[in-house]
Amino acid sequence: MTVRALGRTSLAALIVVTFAAGAHAQNVDLVNRGRAAFQHTCAPCHGVGAGDDGRAMLPGSQSLKLKYKGEKSPFLEDRSDLPSAVLHTFVRRGTWSMPGFRKTEVTDADIEAIAAYLDQSSKRPKGAPGTER
Numbered sequence: 001m002t003v004r005a006l007g008r009t010s011l012a013a014l015i016v017v018t019f020a021a022g023a024h025a026q027n028v029d030l031v032n033r034g035r036a037a038f039q040h041t042c043a044p045c046h047g048v049g050a051g052d053d054g055r056a057m058l059p060g061s062q063s064l065k066l067k068y069k070g071e072k073s074p075f076l077e078d079r080s081d082l083p084s085a086v087l088h089t090f091v092r093r094g095t096w097s098m099p100g101f102r103k104t105e106v107t108d109a110d111i112e113a114i115a116a117y118l119d120q121s122s123k124r125p126k127g128a129p130g131t132e133r
């Protein structure tokens with residue numbers, strides 16, 4: 001390989017690395033926005049922990065526990081089967097006692113971000129420190 005060809009190769013490698021780093025940063029940003037939106041809008045019903053009405057679980061988690069009877073986790077943050085298209089349907093239409101949300105409350109971009117967050121949160125090891133459970 002000539003020096004010149006080598007230079008071109010490393011330039012190409014540098015470009016690839018730069019793009020990959022950019023995509024990673026974008027993804028982290030999306031996941032962080034999704035986490036914030038989830039905590040604000042969804043966690044009051046779908047979070048982990050007891051309800052402030054003295055019930056053992058929050059209403060969304062409780063309903064999903066009854067629905068799936070142990071087949072799936074009652075917590076959305078454990079679920080890897082909720083891509084944005086699925087979330088869209090539930091979030092816009094609502095289901096049972098879950099209200100539908102308007103675009104002024106939860107934007108399409110929020111739903112994308114929440115989907116990215118749930119995808120990431122479902123992959124984390126259960127009970128790992130710093131995972132809020």
Ligand code: HEC
Binds near residue numbers: 046063076086098101
């Ligand atoms: C007022 C409480 C409440 C809020 C707020 C809420 N949910 Fe729900 N959610 C529920 C209940 C109750 C169910 C119904 C479970 C059932 O089918 O029995 C549900 C069901 C769902 C389901 C269906 C899951 C399945 O497998 O059937 C998805 C997805 C979902 N919620 C996503 C969200 C997202 C995303 C948000 C935030 C934008 C949100 N929810 C906010 C109460 C809530």
